[in-house]
Amino acid sequence: MKPLAITLGDPAGIGAEVVFKALENAEVPAILFGSRALANPPNGIELVDVGGGGAIRYGTIDAAYGRVALDSIDAALEAIRSGQCSALVTAPIHKQSIALAGSPFPGHTELLAARAGLKRYGHDYAMYFDSPRLKSVLLSVHLPLREAISQINYVDIVALAGLMDREYKRIYGQTPRIAVAGVNPHAGEGGKFGDEERVIGQAVAHARKSGLTITGPHPADTVFLAAHRGQYDVVLAMYHDQALIPIKTIAFDESVNITIGLPYLRVSVDHGTAFDIAGRGIADAAPMRYAIRWAAAHAEGYSR
Numbered sequence: 001m002k003p004l005a006i007t008l009g010d011p012a013g014i015g016a017e018v019v020f021k022a023l024e025n026a027e028v029p030a031i032l033f034g035s036r037a038l039a040n041p042p043n044g045i046e047l048v049d050v051g052g053g054g055a056i057r058y059g060t061i062d063a064a065y066g067r068v069a070l071d072s073i074d075a076a077l078e079a080i081r082s083g084q085c086s087a088l089v090t091a092p093i094h095k096q097s098i099a100l101a102g103s104p105f106p107g108h109t110e111l112l113a114a115r116a117g118l119k120r121y122g123h124d125y126a127m128y129f130d131s132p133r134l135k136s137v138l139l140s141v142h143l144p145l146r147e148a149i150s151q152i153n154y155v156d157i158v159a160l161a162g163l164m165d166r167e168y169k170r171i172y173g174q175t176p177r178i179a180v181a182g183v184n185p186h187a188g189e190g191g192k193f194g195d196e197e198r199v200i201g202q203a204v205a206h207a208r209k210s211g212l213t214i215t216g217p218h219p220a221d222t223v224f225l226a227a228h229r230g231q232y233d234v235v236l237a238m239y240h241d242q243a244l245i246p247i248k249t250i251a252f253d254e255s256v257n258i259t260i261g262l263p264y265l266r267v268s269v270d271h272g273t274a275f276d277i278a279g280r281g282i283a284d285a286a287p288m289r290y291a292i293r294w295a296a297a298h299a300e301g302y303s304r
Contacts, residue, residue, distance in 0.1 A: 008034030013273025015091030021285035058279030066101030087299035125261030131251035157203035180216030
């Protein structure tokens with residue numbers, strides 16, 4: 001297989017540490033992208049140097065570190081576009097640092113979508129989390145909860161269900177059984193606890209008529225357990241934490257964040273820069289090791 005393109009993320013975080021640890025005895029071809037002056041890899045690991053220098057200050061928000069992170073992403077994307085690399089694996093970046101460096105995007109998902117010309121979340125691209133026994137796609141991402149609930153609508157649910165169906169087939173080669181979560185207790189209890197489920201139910205019915213294998217709305221307090229036990233393949237969650245709490249609780253070391261809809265496979269760990277422990281050599285590389293192996297296993301099949 002072609003090498004994975006792996007970015008080292010924010011130099012002040014744990015990205016380089018966990019990537020270097022994860023590649024030990026991994027036997028996965030990879031090219032790293034980052035600043036050699038700030039993160040010198042072990043012998044035998046190829047690094048594309050994007051510049052940057054000075055004494056590393058771990059745990060520090062800095063525009064220069066944000067620039068290194070952004071330049072690493074762009075260099076990795078060029079390697080994928082040129083055919084040198086296959087999938088993209090990203091170490092965590094810091095939102096404030098990339099903002100100081102001039103990025104208008106809150107994180108990887110939105111930045112990569114823009115670079116690929118994808119404009120509408122849930123229609124063109126989306127955030128999807130995959131673990132061995134629990135998978136979920138998010139209707140909304142980084143929004144205040146009040147706003148996320150107010151924006152639940154028929155059109156977005158239908159579009160996201162269709163996108164997830166298509167992308168799951170790219171990854172696994174089969175039609176997913178999608179369970180749509182409700183947003184209120186007991187999925188609204190017939191309107192007693194809210195009426196959002198009426199809109200969700202209409203969207204599910206439309207998606208089912210279009211040929212998708214989809215059910216819902218299901219009570220959120222039980223649907224993830226049912227999916228974990230194998231009744232469903234993917235849960236379509238109404239907001240960020242609805243999906244992330246069960247996934248991080250059940251499979252923190254074996255879960256990956258995937259930006260579905262891109263023309264290439266993008267995989268990330270499901271944790272941040274961990275500034276509080278950066279530079280101490282104690283970061284757990286298990287999530288990154290899993291992300292790299294997962295990407296290597298699916299990269300070629302996912303490519304269009």
